[in-house]
Amino acid sequence: MASDRPDVVTGYESAPGPADIEAKIGMATARRVVWVAPPLILIYGLISGGLGALSASIGVAIVAANFVIAGFLLSKAAAVSLKLYHAAALVGFLLRLTLIMLVMLVTAQVIEVDRMAMGISAVVSYLVLLSWEAVAVSRGETKELEWS
Numbered sequence: 122m123a124s125d126r127p128d129v130v131t132g133y134e135s136a137p138g139p140a141d142i143e144a145k146i147g148m149a150t151a152r153r154v155v156w157v158a159p160p161l162i163l164i165y166g167l168i169s170g171g172l173g174a175l176s177a178s179i180g181v182a183i184v185a186a187n188f189v190i191a192g193f194l195l196s197k198a199a200a201v202s203l204k205l206y207h208a209a210a211l212v213g214f215l216l217r218l219t220l221i222m223l224v225m226l227v228t229a230q231v232i233e234v235d236r237m238a239m240g241i242s243a244v245v246s247y248l249v250l251l252s253w254e255a256v257a258v259s260r261g262e263t264k265e266l267e268w269s
Contacts, residue, residue: 143199147192150254151185157246157253165238176235180242183224187217188250221247 158181166174191213198209225243229236 141196143195144192146254146258147188147190147195149257150188150192150250153250153253154181154185154246157181157249161242161245165235165242169235169238172233173235173238176238177242179228179234180225180239181246183221183228184243184246184250187221187247191217 158178161177161181162174165177169176194209194213195206198213199206221243225239228234229239
């Protein structure tokens with residue numbers, strides 16, 4: 122099937138109009154933070170008090186923002202070309218992990234935080250949210266991602 126749109130690979134059926142699937146996945150992942158953040162904030166609140174709870178919430182917020190940025194960038198890259206999409210996926214992943222690290226380091230320099238609470242919360246929330254979204258998409262639980 123030939124297409125007049127330059128962003129559509131011929132031979133494949135495309136979604137009608139701009140789908141922005143990656144942005145929707147990023148937002149869906151970030152929305153799940155309401156289930157992941159409270160246990161982490163509670164645990165570090167009990168361990169380290171208010172500073173631990175604040176630090177855990179900062180770590181989780183940084184990760185949620187990362188997923189939203191990732192989805193937005195991949196959606197925009199996919200609209201341009203498949204090569205740019207692949208480059209954005211690979212290079213963007215490394216840059217976003219670096220950005221997470223830099224934001225956490227700058228945050229720790231600017232305000233007083235419990236570095237352990239912030240770091241562990243960021244890692245745990247990243248892995249939990251990523252795994253949760255992967256399972257949800259593979260099971261077809263995200264109905265808003267259907268193209269038809």
